[in-house]
Amino acid sequence: MFTKISDVEGNLIGFSAADRVGADGLSTGHASGMPSLAGNRTSRAFRWWKACFFPRRALAGAVVALLSGCTAINAGVAVPADDLGHSPAPVPVAALEFLLLPPEQLDTLLHTSGLVLKNSRSTMANGPIAAEDCAAPFRNIRGGVYRGSGWIAVRGQYAADADGSMFRVWQGVVAFPMPVDAQAFYHQQVAAWHTCDNRRIDGRLLDDPTTNDQLFTLGEAREHDRMLSMTSTPEFDDGGWKCERVLTVRNNVAVDVDSCTWHLTDQSEIIADAIAEKVPVK
Amino acid sequence: MGSIARVVRSLMLSWVCLGYVAACSTTVPGSPQAQAPRDADAPTVASSDLARLLLSDQQVSDIVGVTGMVKSDVYSDIPGPQGESYSEPRCAEALYNTMWTSYDGSGYSGAAGQRVREPGDDSYNNVDEGVVSFPDAAAATRFVVRTSLEFDSCADVHFSDTSAPTDSETYFWTIGFPQNVGDTVTVVSTEEGQERYGCAKAITSRSNVVIDVYWCAQGAAAKTPADLVNAIANNMPH
Secondary structure, X not given: OOOEEEOOOOOEEXXXXXXXOOOOOOEOOOOOOOOOOHHHHHHHHHHHHHHHHOOOHHHHHHHHHHHHOOXXXXXXXXXXXXXXXXXXXXXOHHHHHHHXXXXXXXHHHHOOOOOEEEEEEOOOEOOOEOOHHHOOOOXXXXXXXHOOOOOOEEXXXXXXXXXXXXXXXXXXXXXXXXXXXXXXXXXXXXXXXXXXXXXXXXXXXXOXXXXXXXXXXXXXXXXXXXXXXXXXXXXXXXXXXXXXXXXXXXXXXXXXXXXXXXXXXXXXXXXXXXXXXXXXXX | OHHHHHHHHHHHHHXXXXXXXXXXXXXXXXXXXXXXXXXXXXXXXXXXXXXXXOOOHHHHHHHHOOXXXXXXXXXXXXXXXXXXXXXXXXXXXXXXXXXXXXHOOOOOOEEEEEEEEOOOOOOOOEEEEEEEEOOOHHHHHHHHHHHHHHHHHHOOOEEEEEOOOOOOOEXXXXXXXXXXXXXXXXXXXXXXXXXOEEEXXXXXXXXXXXXXXXXXXXXXXXXXXXXXXXXXXXXXXX
């Protein structure tokens, strides 16, 4: 059986046999942060085409040949992008914490009851784990993972049921200067997580001599709808306790989520989606 | 004749269309940068007189809106390397000022500057004001233009600055996009993980002098270093 352990703030955060000490995570919403000029390009291209093509049919071939180097004509209907061709205004640091979901909303989303906020943080989790190269798909908002990415600010919360024995959620949001920086971080993480596919790792905190080995088996990194995810299963599985990390980005914000429960399905993705939906993109 | 005229018209039209579409040009917002020497007719400033152009502690305090700023370091040449290393040395000048990485080999003839900071160990608010002389106004203008082109290529670069091996701390920055405030080029950069803390730098030239300053603080914006540059410019002889 598991023995409950607490984090540095005195809150229950895991089981010593095979659970976590500390938690960080990040995830981001949808990948619609890039500017789109689709609508404008359509109208400008049409004006060129009309001016050059209709007056002199004899020139059409030559003009089309010249155009072909620059323009691709596709079938379909042009629709304006959500951001109407403008890069969205980056989410300011002051708005970051409001993206996190309160426990009542988590209960509704996850069909749980009695989740309570255990602690909040505005710093990354630092201190390496034994398998530091796989810290990213294992725990959220870790300093070593974000180092050098240009991130500006982080907000994180840990919520769980009363004794943390049924459900635990670590939500994290990380602001970058610009959407392009968040996207770059996401793409780098997609590659990094895959290097940990099916790895057996030790999550022991190297800086804390009181912690024991925490052996987990990672799943395979999956990506769908611009959302990166990976599961981890404690080696001393006692009936289906499992965790899932999820990372996604929207605008300049990375949404970095971790959750653990019995019979886990896609709870982390549901949480990350709900946070990402709150990130303004216009 | 008529058919020849039609062919000529067709050819003319085709060249119009060619010019219109073949370049696939993109128009971007921005202001053209002055290439002509600035204040070329103003008296040149001798290297030995550069320090007189610098702002007093009180003037700096008034401009940045922080009371009691005090001088902490004074230099009379471009400060050389202190054992630090940069991820992209060419981008160091986009973040800081009077950087040897940009001035070495530029042909500058003298430099003077000082760091002015808010007192207190826990304060990171600080200004570095520097003035650098060149042989003539054209050379000073050329340096500013060349440097600002370098800023363009450093925009959004994730830059790191590692101090000398004794403590070897690394600081990560995201270099901002350069913006012109009048004829002054500014860049606002943010430090990784420091919420709203950043550094804003500004550079311009007057006569044969390059005026090069930065201001680091919570929420640092371009206006403050641009105001510092203008105040120094007002000290130039006319």
